Amino acid sequence: MNMPILRLNKLSKTFERRSFWNATRPLSYAVRDVSLDLVKGETLALVGESGSGKSTLGLLTMNLLTASEGSVVFNGKPLEKAGAKDMARFRRTVQIVFQNPSAAFNPRRTVLATLAQPLLLHGKPSKTQLRARVDELLETVGLTPAAAFRDVFPHQLSGGQRQRVMIARALSVDPDFVVADEPLSSLDVTVQAQILDLLIRLQRERDIGYLLITHDLALVGEVADRVAVMYRGRVVESGPATTVCDAPQHPYTRLLMASTLSADPNERRIGAADTARVFDVPRDDGAGCSFAGRCPLAESQCKTEVPVLGRSGQPGTEVACHVIQRRDGDV
Amino acid sequence: MSDEASPLGARKNRAELFSWANTLRSGYGLVGSITLAILVLAALFSPWLAPYDPHAISSSYLGPPSGEHLLGTDLVGHDLLSQLLHGARVTLLVAVTAAVISFGLGVLIGSLAGYFRGPVDAVLMKVTEFFQIIPSLVFALILVAMLGSHLWLVTIAIGITIWPQQARIVRSQFLTLREREFVQASRALGFSDRHIIFREIYPNALGPVLVQATLDIGIAILLETALSFLGLGDPNKASWGQMLFGAQEHLERAWWIALWPGVAIALTVLAVNFVGDALSEWFNSRSDVGRVSLQKRKNVASPPAAAPSRTGDGTALLDVQDLTVHLRRGAKVVRAVDRAEVKVRPGERVGLVGESGSGKSMFSRAVLQMLPSANVETFTGRIALDGIDLMRLNEADMRRVRFEDLSIVFQDAMTYLNPTMRVGKQITEAMAGLSATDRQERTRQILASVALPTTTRFMRRYPHELSGGMRQRVLIAMALASQPKLLIADEPTTALDVTVQAQVLRTLVAVHTKTDMAMLIITHDLAIVAEVCDRSFVMYGGQIVEEAAVSRLFSEPRHPYTRGLMASMPGKSDYRLGKRLTGSVVDLTDVPTGCRFAARCELAHDRCSTEPPWVRIGDEGVRCWLFADESGPIGRSTDKPADSKEVTTS
Numbered sequence: 017m018n019m020p021i022l023r024l025n026k027l028s029k030t031f032e033r034r035s036f037w038n039a040t041r042p043l044s045y046a047v048r049d050v051s052l053d054l055v056k057g058e059t060l061a062l063v064g065e066s067g068s069g070k071s072t073l074g075l076l077t078m079n080l081l082t083a084s085e086g087s088v089v090f091n092g093k094p095l096e097k098a099g100a101k102d103m104a105r106f107r108r109t110v111q112i113v114f115q116n117p118s119a120a121f122n123p124r125r126t127v128l129a130t131l132a133q134p135l136l137l138h139g140k141p142s143k144t145q146l147r148a149r150v151d152e153l154l155e156t157v158g159l160t161p162a163a164a165f166r167d168v169f170p171h172q173l174s175g176g177q178r179q180r181v182m183i184a185r186a187l188s189v190d191p192d193f194v195v196a197d198e199p200l201s202s203l204d205v206t207v208q209a210q211i212l213d214l215l216i217r218l219q220r221e222r223d224i225g226y227l228l229i230t231h232d233l234a235l236v237g238e239v240a241d242r243v244a245v246m247y248r249g250r251v252v253e254s255g256p257a258t259t260v261c262d263a264p265q266h267p268y269t270r271l272l273m274a275s276t277l278s279a280d281p282n283e284r285r286i287g288a289a290d291t292a293r294v295f296d297v298p299r300d301d302g303a304g305c306s307f308a309g310r311c312p313l314a315e316s317q318c319k320t321e322v323p324v325l326g327r328s329g330q331p332g333t334e335v336a337c338h339v340i341q342r343r344d345g346d347v
Numbered sequence: 348m349s350d351e352a353s354p355l356g357a358r359k360n361r362a363e364l365f366s367w368a369n370t371l372r373s374g375y376g377l378v379g380s381i382t383l384a385i386l387v388l389a390a391l392f393s394p395w396l397a398p399y400d401p402h403a404i405s406s407s408y409l410g411p412p413s414g415e416h417l418l419g420t421d422l423v424g425h426d427l428l429s430q431l432l433h434g435a436r437v438t439l440l441v442a443v444t445a446a447v448i449s450f451g452l453g454v455l456i457g458s459l460a461g462y463f464r465g466p467v468d469a470v471l472m473k474v475t476e477f478f479q480i481i482p483s484l485v486f487a488l489i490l491v492a493m494l495g496s497h498l499w500l501v502t503i504a505i506g507i508t509i510w511p512q513q514a515r516i517v518r519s520q521f522l523t524l525r526e527r528e529f530v531q532a533s534r535a536l537g538f539s540d541r542h543i544i545f546r547e548i549y550p551n552a553l554g555p556v557l558v559q560a561t562l563d564i565g566i567a568i569l570l571e572t573a574l575s576f577l578g579l580g581d582p583n584k585a586s587w588g589q590m591l592f593g594a595q596e597h598l599e600r601a602w603w604i605a606l607w608p609g610v611a612i613a614l615t616v617l618a619v620n621f622v623g624d625a626l627s628e629w630f631n632s633r634s635d636v637g638r639v640s641l642q643k644r645k646n647v648a649s650p651p652a653a654a655p656s657r658t659g660d661g662t663a664l665l666d667v668q669d670l671t672v673h674l675r676r677g678a679k680v681v682r683a684v685d686r687a688e689v690k691v692r693p694g695e696r697v698g699l700v701g702e703s704g705s706g707k708s709m710f711s712r713a714v715l716q717m718l719p720s721a722n723v724e725t726f727t728g729r730i731a732l733d734g735i736d737l738m739r740l741n742e743a744d745m746r747r748v749r750f751e752d753l754s755i756v757f758q759d760a761m762t763y764l765n766p767t768m769r770v771g772k773q774i775t776e777a778m779a780g781l782s783a784t785d786r787q788e789r790t791r792q793i794l795a796s797v798a799l800p801t802t803t804r805f806m807r808r809y810p811h812e813l814s815g816g817m818r819q820r821v822l823i824a825m826a827l828a829s830q831p832k833l834l835i836a837d838e839p840t841t842a843l844d845v846t847v848q849a850q851v852l853r854t855l856v857a858v859h860t861k862t863d864m865a866m867l868i869i870t871h872d873l874a875i876v877a878e879v880c881d882r883s884f885v886m887y888g889g890q891i892v893e894e895a896a897v898s899r900l901f902s903e904p905r906h907p908y909t910r911g912l913m914a915s916m917p918g919k920s921d922y923r924l925g926k927r928l929t930g931s932v933v934d935l936t937d938v939p940t941g942c943r944f945a946a947r948c949e950l951a952h953d954r955c956s957t958e959p960p961w962v963r964i965g966d967e968g969v970r971c972w973l974f975a976d977e978s979g980p981i982g983r984s985t986d987k988p989a990d991s992k993e994v995t996t997s
């Protein structure tokens with residue numbers, strides 16, 4: 017296996033909210049004690065429900081948010097100790113593609129200006145070099161002929177085209193790793209498939225690694241090498257994508273898989289199960305397993321002791337669940 | 348939502364210019380601008396316009412308006428018209444300068460607070476609050492008393508008094524804009540703070556800041572007036588305020604001395620506010636958040652007078668025939684829906700699937716008679732709900748239909764929930780004719796049916812305190828509250844988590860089996876159709892291109908577009924091998940005369956340059972030349988245009 021480009025080392029992030037009297041108090045953990053290795057050429061899918069901390073983890077990875085605890089290790093050095101030169105290198109190595117291509121551009125800048133900016137920031141190209149490089153980027157992401165796209169404003173493009181420009185912007189600094197936060201979910205289905213093909217092609221050609229943040233489990237089965245499932249800020253299961261998708265262990269992962277639509281009217285999953293359980297999302301007081309309030313397997317231990325990631329019965333996968341760990345330990 | 352569904356998001360700069368001109372033209376903006384322009388010109392050219400030197404003393408003092416002195420004279424014998432014109436100079440100069448000072452201070456302090464946040468923000472905002480709490484007049488009084496009453500000192504005092512509002516606006520712009528993804532993206536690319544502030548944030552914060560600066564001019568005029576009136580103005584500069592001050596003692600003998608400056612001040616302040624409002628309206632209209640206003644039906648092809656009010660074939664609950672919706676976008680016409688034919692039978696679960704920009708949302712909004720204001724070019728066809736022709740209802744009756752028989756669940760819950768109303772109340776409000784306690788009870792039942800907590804604590808929450816999935820379920824709960832006959836769900840689960848999506852769909856299915864409510868589910872996701880629907884329509888480029896029972900649609904899609912859609916579904920076995928559709932949806936402002944799918948169709952051939960007919964195959968149908976072959980097109984003469992003739996094969 018390749019050396020990881022980035023190591024996320026026990027990252028935690030709390031958000032604080034100023035109260036009426038200005039005293040700050042911790043609101044909650046958005047990300048808690050997450051360790052992951054991000055590898056060149058490999059796709060790590062990060063799945064979980066909204067609010068589980070996926071985007072926050074993406075931003076932490078990008079150093080667009082500062083971790084409350086733990087660190088992002090780049091080049092063997094934690095980022096908070098990195099100097100200006102290391103930071104500049106980090107910015108060239110790791111890039112991000114956002115979910116919503118219509119919000120991700122300065123509406124007052126043409127495609128050319130948008131793509132030229134990072135090139136100017138990280139180098140001193142001449143005017144003709146700049147234009148050639150922008151054209152090359154546009155062609156790489158399938159916006160051909162480049163001349164037709166250079167001088168338009170983002171809002172004049174379709175969603176798919178905008179997403180391509182965003183990918184081009186990420187590619188402009190020739191990164192080794194791209195954090196893609198729901199890169200497809202705002203796009204048309206036929207365009208999703210095209211953008212996905214583009215991401216896969218770029219990975220093959222440039223050996224780019226992806227942190228693919230997604231809620232689409234069908235997609236995970238198609239493209240990811242590894243998958244990490246997040247729940248309430250923690251990774252609760254991780255392992256090879258095929259193993260996790262075919263034989264989910266953690267009760268939450270199983271719920272996820274059971275919620276995936278079947279894409280086949282003869283094998284409906286909705287309506288087969290009894291109606292949704294009614295629950296007020298329980299307060300997570302930090303004690304015990306945060307899934308306990310929804311978990312069909314919950315036991316008394318689950319309410320008092322936080323399960324930590326440990327080996328499960330499936331090869332290469334880790335699970336944070338008392339019951340599964342005990343079961344597999346007994347086997 | 349599809350492109351057409353956000354008609355307020357102006358697309359072209361030209362269009363923006365037009366809308367600016369429109370705002371101005373639309374009444375008060377125009378009045379305000381013209382008044383201001385006249386005032387400014389009058390102030391600029393006052394030496395030439397004024398009939399007298401303002402300091403010249405005429406023989407008549409305290410003279411009423413007359414031929415010689417149009418507005419009369421004051422105690423000393425100054426010509427009031429001349430004084431007024433020269434006073435405009437002073438007043439406007441003070442006001443504009445003070446507004447500029449306030450602008451500078453506000454932008455500086457707001458930016459610092461918004462950019463650095465944390466302790467800097469806390470301290471600066473405390474200072475700002477302090478300035479805001481003390482009444483500005485009192486504060487200006489103190490300042491003038493301390494500094495003296497030279498004109499420029501008064502101006503500075505006013506500027507220092509009024510900046511806090513500007514600072515707050517700038518700060519809040521910073522706080523929202525810096526979370527916007529394009530700003531984050533710049534940070535991700537490693538841009539400096541300076542770059543981000545000046546190139547990314549300021550240009551986008553311009554709108555509200557300019558509006559406030561405009562309003563500040565009005566505030567400054569009033570403050571200057573008040574100061575002068577209290578005797579704290581510059582006695583050597585005859586501003587309008589000074590004129591008022593001078594008029595105080597003679598109010599009873601010579602009302603006109605006070606009247607003119609009073610009128611001038613009121614007019615100017617009003618005009619400034621008009622312009623400010625128009626500006627702010629314009630800036631708001633350019634952002635894509637806005638409420639959908641109800642639109643009266645236009646260009647309705649009125650059916651023959653004898654047509655019965657209960658129409659349609661008796662078995663259909665919703666019977667849409669020949670529905671055409673064209674919208675204006677700038678100079679172009681968006682052919683959002685063209686001759687769509689859709690039937691939903693009672694209790695049926697029907698899908699309408701298509702990509703964004705295929706006209707799905709416009710279809711549903713047409714059914715609801717809620718097309719975007721002012722942009723409707725053509726709106727024809729027949730829409731019957733339970734035999735009632737919705738096209739012919741007046742707005743009040745239509746509102747009742749929407750309230751009782753027809754509900755819709757939109758995708759973007761946050762824009763459709765009232766942010767300032769507790770969720771429980773929002774659901775209760777959607778119910779008709781129950782006692783207060785029954786409503787409470789029913790609200791609890793509905794909340795339970797959509798898998799939301801039924802606690803009072805939950806009902807007292809506001810929309811922003813809920814997660815996306817919860818909001819969506821509140822919206823469904825609101826739609827269910829009136830026990831409608833037809834529920835239209837427009838992308839009801841897009842942007843929801845899989846587990847929540849499964850719950851919401853399960854909720855819809857459960858609600859459906861318990862009532863005889865029919866559902867029309869509009870989605871881009873074939874998997875949802877596969878899970879929930881009995882029958883489905885496929886829409887492309889504003890047209891229905893296929894209609895089929897869901898099981899057949901998946902086992903044997905007919906239209907090449909439907910096949911392409913199937914190949915784009917991850918999870919289907921042929922996903923990796925599947926032939927991708929190239930390109931993106933056809934531009935509805937520029938549809939080809941032939942098959943609208945031709946540019947993306949692998950099977951396109953020469954016939955496809957003319958519009959393919961709707962080929963009916965038993966209960967199903969497809970709009971594609973490939974299927975016209977089997978029995979050859981049999982033109983069925985109907986009242987439809989020739990190019991949409993139907994073909995039937997068996």
Ligand SMILES: Nc1ncnc2c1ncn2[C@@H]1O[C@H](COP(=O)(O)OP(=O)(O)OP(=O)(O)O)[C@@H](O)[C@H]1O
Pocket residue numbers: 031032045046064065066067068069070071072073231
């Ligand atoms: N700026 C912020 N201030 C306070 N709380 C925040 C902030 N950003 C995120 N959170 C909270 O942190 C938690 C994790 O949020 P995050 O956006 O990372 O979730 P996510 O998994 O990306 O969700 P989604 O799928 O909806 O994008 C949530 O509880 C959220 O409310």
Ligand code: SF4
Pocket residue numbers: 266267268305306307308309311312313314315318323336337338339340
């Ligand atoms: S630890 Fe307990 S509550 Fe948590 S997932 Fe495992 S069984 Fe369920």
Ligand code: SF4
Pocket residue numbers: 906907908942943944945946948949950951952955959970971972973
């Ligand atoms: S009519 Fe022609 S172009 Fe259109 S879908 Fe059929 S084969 Fe393709």
Ligand SMILES: [Mg+2]
Pocket residue numbers: 070071197
């Ligand atoms: Mg997110």
